[in-house]
Amino acid sequence: MRVTKIRLLLLVVVGLVGMVASCAQMKTIPGLPASHPEALVAGQQVNCAECHEDQQKGTMKAFSSFSHTQPFVKNHRFYAASDDRLCSTCHKSSFCNDCHTNKVEMKPSTIYSNRPDREFQHRGNFITLHKIEGKLDPASCYRCHGRANNERCIACHR
Amino acid sequence: MKKMCCTILCTASLFTLPVGAMAADVTVDSSTILGLGQSDREGEKKETLLPVTQFLGLTADKLGDGNVSLHFYGWGRTDLAGKSYNDNKSAGNLTYGYLQYRFKQANSNIRAGRLFVHEGIINEQIDGVSARTDLPLGFGLSAFGGATVHATHIVGENSDGRGDTVFGGRANYRYKGLFEIGVSGVFESAAPDLVTRAASDYRRIGGDVWIAPFRAVDIIGHSSYDLETKQFAEHSYLLNIKMTPQWILTGEFNQQNDQSYLYPWTSFTSAVLNPDDKSSSVGFSLLHEVNKNLGVVVDSKKYTREFGTASRFGGEARVNFMDNSIRGGIGYHYLDAGQGFAIAPNPTASYHELRCYVMRDTKSYFGAVDVLGDFFKDSIYEESRAWEASTSLGYHFSPALALSGSLSYGRNPQFIEEVKALLRLTYNITYSATGGKK
Numbered sequence: 001m002r003v004t005k006i007r008l009l010l011l012v013v014v015g016l017v018g019m020v021a022s023c024a025q026m027k028t029i030p031g032l033p034a035s036h037p038e039a040l041v042a043g044q045q046v047n048c049a050e051c052h053e054d055q056q057k058g059t060m061k062a063f064s065s066f067s068h069t070q071p072f073v074k075n076h077r078f079y080a081a082s083d084d085r086l087c088s089t090c091h092k093s094s095f096c097n098d099c100h101t102n103k104v105e106m107k108p109s110t111i112y113s114n115r116p117d118r119e120f121q122h123r124g125n126f127i128t129l130h131k132i133e134g135k136l137d138p139a140s141c142y143r144c145h146g147r148a149n150n151e152r153c154i155a156c157h158r
Numbered sequence: 159m160k161k162m163c164c165t166i167l168c169t170a171s172l173f174t175l176p177v178g179a180m181a182a183d184v185t186v187d188s189s190t191i192l193g194l195g196q197s198d199r200e201g202e203k204k205e206t207l208l209p210v211t212q213f214l215g216l217t218a219d220k221l222g223d224g225n226v227s228l229h230f231y232g233w234g235r236t237d238l239a240g241k242s243y244n245d246n247k248s249a250g251n252l253t254y255g256y257l258q259y260r261f262k263q264a265n266s267n268i269r270a271g272r273l274f275v276h277e278g279i280i281n282e283q284i285d286g287v288s289a290r291t292d293l294p295l296g297f298g299l300s301a302f303g304g305a306t307v308h309a310t311h312i313v314g315e316n317s318d319g320r321g322d323t324v325f326g327g328r329a330n331y332r333y334k335g336l337f338e339i340g341v342s343g344v345f346e347s348a349a350p351d352l353v354t355r356a357a358s359d360y361r362r363i364g365g366d367v368w369i370a371p372f373r374a375v376d377i378i379g380h381s382s383y384d385l386e387t388k389q390f391a392e393h394s395y396l397l398n399i400k401m402t403p404q405w406i407l408t409g410e411f412n413q414q415n416d417q418s419y420l421y422p423w424t425s426f427t428s429a430v431l432n433p434d435d436k437s438s439s440v441g442f443s444l445l446h447e448v449n450k451n452l453g454v455v456v457d458s459k460k461y462t463r464e465f466g467t468a469s470r471f472g473g474e475a476r477v478n479f480m481d482n483s484i485r486g487g488i489g490y491h492y493l494d495a496g497q498g499f500a501i502a503p504n505p506t507a508s509y510h511e512l513r514c515y516v517m518r519d520t521k522s523y524f525g526a527v528d529v530l531g532d533f534f535k536d537s538i539y540e541e542s543r544a545w546e547a548s549t550s551l552g553y554h555f556s557p558a559l560a561l562s563g564s565l566s567y568g569r570n571p572q573f574i575e576e577v578k579a580l581l582r583l584t585y586n587i588t589y590s591a592t593g594g595k596k
Contacts, residue, residue, distance in 0.1 A: 029264040029292050034219070041482050049403070061335055061368065064400070065376055070455050070476065071398070071408040071443050078378045078396050082330070082340060082366060084276045085265050093254055093274060094187065094215045094231040100274070102283050102309035103251040105211050105233050110578065111191065113564040114550035116515035116528040117476075117485050123513075124530040125544035125570040132507045135499045136461045136468055138437060139392065139414045146423040147320075147360070148283060151310045153425045 036090045046090075073119065077143070102148040182227075185588040187215035194579040197240065209242035211235040225262065230255045251309065254283075265298075266291035275302045277328040278342030279364035279382040283307045284324055296334075301327035306346060312354075312424065319357030319424035321347035330366075338368040352424075360422040361385040364392075374400045379411075384418040389433065391418040406445040410459075413438040438462040452477050465498030468507070486516040501538055508535035524562070525551045537571075544570035548578075558587040 040046055052063035066072070066079060066086060080087055080096070087096075098108045099120065109120035126133075134141050145153050195207040215231040234250035241247055256271030268289045275282045277290070277300050286304010293299060303325035310318040323346070330340035342364055349357035364382035379395030397409040414420075417431040441459030448454060458471040472491030478484065495507035510533040517526035531545040538544075545568055552562025566578045 026264045026266070026291065026294065029294065031261065031263050031265045031292075034260060061332075061338070062370065062373060064373070065370070065398075069406055069445055069447075070453060070474075071406060071445055074443070075396050075408065075410065078394075080276055081278055081380065082338065082368065082378075085267075092185075092187075092215065092217065092231075093229060097231060097253050097274070100281070101251075101253050102307055103253075105213075105235050105249070105251075106191075106193075110564075110580070111189070111213070113528070113548050113566065113580070114517075114524065114526050114552060114562050114582070116517060116526050116548075117487065123528075124546035124568060125532055125572070128501075128538060128544060128570055128572045129509075129532065131501045132493070132495065132499055132509075135463070135507075136493075136495065137412075137439060138416065139412065139419060142420055142423055143281075145425070146420065147281070148307075148309060150423075150425050154310065154312050157425045 032085060032089055034089070040090060100144060103151065182221045183219040183589060185215075185217040185219075186585065187213075187231075188583075188585040189213040190583040192581040193242065194581075195240075195242070195577075205240045207240040207242045208238035209235055210238055225260050227258045227260065228256075229258065261291070264292040272307065275326075277302075277326075278330075278340045278366045279362060279380055280326050280328065280342050280344045282324060282326070282344060283309075286324075290328075296332045298330040298332070298340075299327070300329075301325075310424075312352070314354050315352050317350045317352065317357075319349055319352050319355070320422075321349050321360065323347045324360075336370060338366075340366045342366065346422075349422075355424065356430075357424055358421050359386050362391060382419075384421055387415075387418040387421055387433070389415050389418040391415060391421070404447045407442065408445070409440075409442045411438075411440050432464070435464045436462075451479060461495075463498065466496045468493065468495035468499055470494070472511075474513075483519050484517070485519075486514070488514040500536070504536040504538065506535050509533060521554060521557075523551070523553050524560075525549070532570075539571040541569070541571040544568070546570070546576070552582070558585055560584045 046068045048067045049064040061083065066083070072079070098111070107120070107122050109123045112118055112120065130141075189212075191211045191213070193207065193209045193211070197205040197207055211233060212235075213233045216228070217230070218228040221227060231254050232250065232252040234248070235242070236248040243249070252272055254272050254274060256269045256273040258267055258269045260267045266289075268287070270287045272283070272285050273288060275284060275288050280302075282302070284302060284304040285307060286302060288300065288302035290300030291298065304323070306320050306322055306324050308318050308320060312318055324344065326342065326344035328340050328342035330338055332338040344360070344362055346360040349359050351357065362382050362384050364380055366380035368376065368378045370376040376398050377395065378398075379393070381393045382391045383389070384391045392412070392414045394412045395410065399407040401407060414437045415433070416435040416437055417433045420426060420431065439459055439461045441457065443455055443457035445453060445455045452475065454473065454475045456471075456473040458469065461468045461470075470491055470493045472489065474487060474489030476485070476487045478486075489512070491511045493507065493509055493511075497505050497507075500507040511531070512533075513528075513530045515526065515528040518524060527547070527549050529545070529547045531543060533543045534541075546566055547568065548564060548566030550562055550564040552560050554560045560583075562582045562584070564578075564580050564582070566576075568576045570576065
């Protein structure tokens with residue numbers, strides 16, 4: 001019993017020492033800037049590699065992975081899941097929440113009908129098409145409407 | 159009670175800043191939208207609709223010691239005439255409102271208030287706190303907890319079927335920009351009982367990975383496991399191969415166990431789904447940046463469900479000219495899908511989709527035209543096609559202030575004719591001379 005207590009105490013001490021050492025070390029870990037140092041043109045398919053080629057430092061991912069090519073924009077969920085702090089150097093949270101939110105007032109494609117280049121979901125006749133698209137890939141509906149933002153789904157899907 | 163405490167504490171945290179610390183960089187994003195419409199339903203009187211919606215974002219940076227910031231975004235709507243949605247003449251929502259302390263090192267931050275959390279398999283909106291940091295040797299840690307944001311009203315119920323509190327986090331390890339692995343989990347308190355449908359508990363864990371063995375290749379994705387159904391919920395992975403800077407090949411694989419993935423979805427009683435049913439999709443896209451002004455993509459995707467397979471293929475081209483002030487795109491896709499995916503009683507769900515748009519943005523005026531058409535192999539509700547054309551025109555009174563209007567007309571199986579018009583006043587300004595445009 002006493003041996004167990006001593007081991008637990010040792011474990012706590014080691015843990016505390018580890019935490020203190022980590023905190024001291026953290027001052028040497030670089031962080032991303034709060035915002036991108038240069039303004040970028042709205043609507044541009046930003047090519048990060050234009051300026052950041054071969055600037056991969058420490059444990060950072062290569063900037064070229066984040067160039068806003070058409071496939072990147074289409075698959076941005078993968079990148080935002082583990083690197084939204086990099087996204088936030090250029091995009092405010094509201095940029096994401098135009099689509100990804102719990103409660104919307106109108107379709108993003110209606111709010112930003114002057115920005116057809118942003119490729120919003122649910123353009124045009126989607127009210128008919130969702131009866132097909134929902135069967136094809138229900139996960140694509142669930143990602144936004146499953147846990148939230150489903151008041152309009154429930155209006156019909158009772 | 160827990161929920162109320164969290165909400166009160168988080169809201170109160172926004173008012174803890176001393177007034178003297180309010181000298182900050184402030185950004186205001188405002189959009190006021192006046193919609194113009196008419197409701198014309200069979201058996202009902204025609205009704206004119208005039209909803210006014212205000213979207214407002216506010217960011218105050220460099221508060222306190224320079225590392226504190228306040229972030230707010232929300233919207234409110236009132237109907238000047240008619241009822242634009244349900245029985246309420248007004249509505250509103252606080253999308254987020256939080257205070258953030260951002261450390262200069264290690265990408266560390268602490269946030270409190272209403273906020274969104276995106277970490278690994280986690281995508282949550284909470285009234286609570288979140289924190290994260292990079293740790294020595296490539297490790298990283300994040301955690302969050304608070305009250306669930308209940309934003310959905312279900313007719314005949316007193317609850318949206320979600321538990322009142324939620325917490326979770328993610329731990330990760332990165333190695334020299336070559337790979338990253340992460341484990342994450344989200345745990346919600348027990349779902350309340352509902353009268354008209356089943357509500358399910360939401361407790362899920364998962365792992366995510368990013369591997370870049372060579373500069374030209376990366377693999378990124380995640381798998382999640384539902385602790386209630388005791389089954390994998392999803393596998394979702396993406397492969398990018400940058401053959402040259404001008405040619406990028408992308409492949410993706412997604413598979414969901416329907417019952418487990420959809421388990422907490424209150425809209426559908428997912429708990430009664432067959433535990434063996436799966437939804438899968440495999441796809442690829444090939445991008446060719448012909449030059450700085452032209453990019454072309456061809457893509458294809460195959461869907462597999464228990465009632466059949468379907469495939470979609472097509473492509474699109476994007477152009478831009480005059481320093482990006484003129485942009486345009488044209489695309490075509492064809493969905494080949496059988497009866498299992500069709501709207502009854504059609505024998506197929508196949509359709510062609512065509513889209514093209516062009517837009518111009520100058521210092522004084524801006525405009526856009528967007529046309530989208532769907533052509534069904536088998537008519538839906540006796541309509542063989544659906545289409546919508548919309549046009550927008552606006553004027554910048556100053557770099558910060560613009561007025562624009564949009565008008566769209568369409569025909570589709572659901573509404574025969576659909577006309578939408580709106581006026582939009584936008585005001586976006588940053589009271590600061592430093593930093594990038596967000």
